[in-house]
Amino acid sequence: MNTQASPVKVYVRIRPTANFAHEFIECLPDLQTLSVRWRKESKKRTSNIHLNSWLFKLNGVLHNVSQEEVYDCVAQSVVLGAFEGYNGTIMCFGQTGAGKTYTMTGAAEAYKQRGIIPRVLQQVFHEVEHQTDQSFSVHLSFLEIYNETLVDLLSALKRGKGVNNWALGVVEEPGGGVSIKGLTLHLVHNEEEALNLLFESEGQVQREAMYINKSLSFLEQAILALADSRREHVPFRQSKLTHALKDSLEQQRTEPNLKEAGSSPPPKADAFEDFKADRGSEINRILKENKTVLLERRSRLETLTDVINATKRDMDSIASLLHQYRGQSQGQFVSAEGEHVMEEAELSLVMQLRELKNVYRKTYEEYNSTKAEVSYCQHLVNQCRVRLLTEFESWYNESFLLPGQVLSLLEGGPIRPGHVPVDKALTLEDDEQKTFRHPPDNQQETSSAISFYNAYNRSLQRKVKK
């Protein structure tokens, strides 16, 4: 892998928590040793308490470290190694909720919280640009292995090629090495193209999430339009979701309250404003912050575009002046050594051209990295928007639509009221009522319905998260 001693390096990253279990887990000052211990009580009901403990020696214990530090410590050398011709793998392993996605992909909160994958792409193209003595071509593939099934997450992008995920297989190459037969490779020329593949296209599963994003954004627009009494037109037909929900969104204003008979739930549009000011204020603040950064980065991109165009125009005109000057000059001055000696005017033009080329190159570099940042920030804004709307739906259902009995049925479980479609939740309530009439059979039915929604909820959460 790399030139350093061990080809495999192992790091532990500890997810920050409010109540870190200091009594059981200790990071030793060398920042490479982790001590884990726990009390084991004897089964024989004696007062003996055994203290079991292990020491783990690692390449590093990453505790309270930023995404940037994780990258520098774990991934940077792997990317540099790849440029020296070494294969590299960065693998993340941990129980659910441990922070794998956060570490590898990053969080929606801010650009600086982006994870290892976008940072790798950035470094790869940085190296490609600076290692000018060699030429590189960069290809990207995304492969998912789920339940022993290989899925090419980018196969849909190779239009017309009839890519078939069933045809994927792991094959041993005759000359050594392993490859995935049938996996599509995508040539990318810069960081932005690579990030686009990472964000926009992430195959069948992610593709669904993309549509969710888009639909939710249309839903947000429809809700905002409903909130504005001056707006005559509400854009219901922009998407199938808003179109299909047209009746229910408009009826929300008059629909009887399911929670407390006699009073009606507030219109969703008003509730959305309340939610953003109160319960959803934090995610709304983050969304606004990300939008501000996005606008600022976009405006920087525009400025850079103007500078590039203006510099190019200046370069062209100086080059043409130089051409004219050389065409008109009566002859060439030659030094005693036989070298061409420039006159002052020509020299000045050459210097100006050189300076402009320098500005052009630097601005173009900044332009490329700003473009990648714009895509990334756009992605963050989309993610925040999805989260805001998902949490709003949850809160709205919980606060105004679901009957108390259903809420108490869900209480304490992993399922949030917003994840249960209201009509299904009402069925749950019916089931619960039936339970009182036929306890043994229907209790089972109710709990299987909960299991169903638990499973459904998890798959929804996975899709929204992706």
Ligand SMILES: Nc1ncnc2c1ncn2[C@@H]1O[C@H](COP(=O)(O)OP(=O)(O)OP(=O)(O)O)[C@@H](O)[C@H]1O
């Ligand atoms: N180092 C960290 N700093 C701040 N927040 C973190 C960190 N690691 C994880 N989190 C947060 O903890 C939550 C769970 O993390 P994440 O989704 O990355 O876990 P996971 O291991 O991918 O879980 P799963 O296997 O269920 O997908 C997320 O809200 C994430 O933002």
